[in-house]
Amino acid sequence: MPRRDSVRFLGDVPPPANLSALTRAELEALLLELFGKVSSLEAKLGEQREEIARLKGLKGRPVIKPSGMDKGTEPPKPAGHVKRRFRGKVKPFVEIKDEVIRADIPPGSVFKGYESFEVQDLVISAKATRYLRERWVTPDGKTILAPLPEGIEGHFGPELRRFVLMQYHQGQSTMPRLLGLLRSVGIAISKRQLVRLLNENHAAFIAEAQDVLRAGLQTSPFVSVDDTGARHATQNGYCTQIGNDWFTWFGTRTSKTRLNFLDLLRAGHTDYVLNDAAYAYMRAHDLSATSIALLAAAAQTQFADHATWRAHLDQLGLSTLKVRPDPVQIATEGALWGSVQAHDFLRDAVILSDDAGQFNVGRHALCWVHAERLVHKLDTFNDQHREAQARVRGLIWDFYAELRAYRAKPGKRQARALCARFDKIFLGRTGFVALDRLLARLHANKAELLMVLERPEIPLHTNGSENDIRCYVTRRKISAGTRSEAGRDCRDAFLSLGKTCDKLGIAAWDYLGSRLKVAGAAIIEPLDHYIRARQRPA
Numbered sequence: 001m002p003r004r005d006s007v008r009f010l011g012d013v014p015p016p017a018n019l020s021a022l023t024r025a026e027l028e029a030l031l032l033e034l035f036g037k038v039s040s041l042e043a044k045l046g047e048q049r050e051e052i053a054r055l056k057g058l059k060g061r062p063v064i065k066p067s068g069m070d071k072g073t074e075p076p077k078p079a080g081h082v083k084r085r086f087r088g089k090v091k092p093f094v095e096i097k098d099e100v101i102r103a104d105i106p107p108g109s110v111f112k113g114y115e116s117f118e119v120q121d122l123v124i125s126a127k128a129t130r131y132l133r134e135r136w137v138t139p140d141g142k143t144i145l146a147p148l149p150e151g152i153e154g155h156f157g158p159e160l161r162r163f164v165l166m167q168y169h170q171g172q173s174t175m176p177r178l179l180g181l182l183r184s185v186g187i188a189i190s191k192r193q194l195v196r197l198l199n200e201n202h203a204a205f206i207a208e209a210q211d212v213l214r215a216g217l218q219t220s221p222f223v224s225v226d227d228t229g230a231r232h233a234t235q236n237g238y239c240t241q242i243g244n245d246w247f248t249w250f251g252t253r254t255s256k257t258r259l260n261f262l263d264l265l266r267a268g269h270t271d272y273v274l275n276d277a278a279y280a281y282m283r284a285h286d287l288s289a290t291s292i293a294l295l296a297a298a299a300q301t302q303f304a305d306h307a308t309w310r311a312h313l314d315q316l317g318l319s320t321l322k323v324r325p326d327p328v329q330i331a332t333e334g335a336l337w338g339s340v341q342a343h344d345f346l347r348d349a350v351i352l353s354d355d356a357g358q359f360n361v362g363r364h365a366l367c368w369v370h371a372e373r374l375v376h377k378l379d380t381f382n383d384q385h386r387e388a389q390a391r392v393r394g395l396i397w398d399f400y401a402e403l404r405a406y407r408a409k410p411g412k413r414q415a416r417a418l419c420a421r422f423d424k425i426f427l428g429r430t431g432f433v434a435l436d437r438l439l440a441r442l443h444a445n446k447a448e449l450l451m452v453l454e455r456p457e458i459p460l461h462t463n464g465s466e467n468d469i470r471c472y473v474t475r476r477k478i479s480a481g482t483r484s485e486a487g488r489d490c491r492d493a494f495l496s497l498g499k500t501c502d503k504l505g506i507a508a509w510d511y512l513g514s515r516l517k518v519a520g521a522a523i524i525e526p527l528d529h530y531i532r533a534r535q536r537p538a
Contacts, residue, residue, distance in 0.1 A: 070400075182194070269339060285333070370461075
């Protein structure tokens with residue numbers, strides 16, 4: 001006997017017809033109808049399962065593809081026949097050496113010249129040199145030892161060190177695979193020695209990466225920023241990217257707070273400065289007038305490090321105040337921003353971000369792609385919601401296309417018209433409550449979304465930052481986190497220098513050869529010189 005609760009769901013279903021009275025054709029028709037209903041129910045069940053999984057926060061189907069707003073607003077290509085582009089003749093970057101190949105010919109043949117055939121090849125081989133250094137003893141008993149050739153530091157030559165750094169940081173190789181490759185070509189090296197080649201004696205590279213950041217912050221009209229997860233010393237942290245069209249810099253720290261971001265913007269300086277920029281920051285972030293007056297009345301306005309600064313706050317009594325906002329935090333952020341301005345960083349530059357709160361300092365602009373993505377990913381529950389969402393997205397896409405046209409040809413009349421149209425789009429009402437609230441929130445960021453009207457040279461999106469930080473994400477997936485501070489700083493520095501070389505049109509191989517003093521390598525000036533030259537106003 002079947003249990004009643006197992007068939008209770010059939011209570012409202014009418015009893016089936018007398019199947020024995022149906023003909024074969026009628027039975028086949030009924031079977032096809034039932035197959036269709038089962039297929040429809042299975043599809044509906046799948047949709048319900050996906051919706052339940054989404055509401056529960058479980059892993060469902062792959063994430064929806066990006067909206068493609070930037071590509072979707074590109075002007076259409078001109079119609080007509082477009083001439084196909086071919087690769088053209090390959091020209092090697094190195095000197096071509098000629099080698100004559102003789103042919104076996106019968107007597108009486110006539111020589112008709114040569115038929116050229118170019119072949120590119122790569123020679124990878126191990127080389128060991130024993131330097132016999134002369135030793136002399138002068139009449140006064142002093143020993144003179146002949147110096148090693150330039151570029152020789154330790155028992156591994158500059159070519160080997162260049163290859164190791166290139167393969168690990170630019171080639172994204174793992175240490176075990178790199179170790180196996182070196183041993184397979186005949187290099188006698190241990191894992192510890194390889195780690196030392198990667199992490200030790202690279203202070204000059206780290207300092208040059210810092211100089212790259214300083215040059216970029218001093219000369220750039222804008223910087224684009226982003227961050228991603230990073231793991232260091234078995235602890236979760238964050239890697240912040242700062243860059244633009246001419247440079248890239250990475251910095252890994254334990255937090256992603258605004259204090260951390262302001263500290264990174266000091267580009268290695270450790271001082272805290274109280275100046276007009278610092279006091280303006282404190283007032284903008286609602287620090288009480290009494291606290292600002294206490295700081296302004298003190299004679300000292302510059303502090304060498306964090307310990308000196310905190311001692312000053314303790315002396316003024318700000319550390320004991322239990323109010324909101326925290327006076328110590330706001331005062332510290334203000335002093336950091338004062339230090340940034342005192343070192344002539346970001347004087348008139350715009351910081352472009354994806355609306356992460358820690359990046360909202362100074363003159364701030366927002367990414368339009370991230371703003372539209374909020375509308376794109378908004379949950380809809382009926383046809384009215386979906387229609388309203390599609391209509392608003394279309395309006396935003398059209399507006400974005402006009403902003404792109406404005407960047408190419410700015411004007412005051414166009415700027416006024418775009419401001420009015422922005423209000424019309426984001427203050428409108430659609431009847432979809434969640435969408436209306438989102439539009440109102442985006443309208444509150446009007447000044448940051450329309451920064452391009454004042455500064456047409458800044459991009460409308462942070463695609464450059466996301467592209468830059470991809471190399472760090474790849475490194476993280478391949479080799480996980482770092483353990484020592486030297487390893488962390490070297491990873492940040494070499495990825496920064498490699499990306500900067502790419503943007504400046506400098507081969508990373510040539511750059512490493514110049515810095516490691518490889519014989520015959522091209523001479524590459526400090527990278528910050530190229531950045532200052534490219535971004536210097538005309």
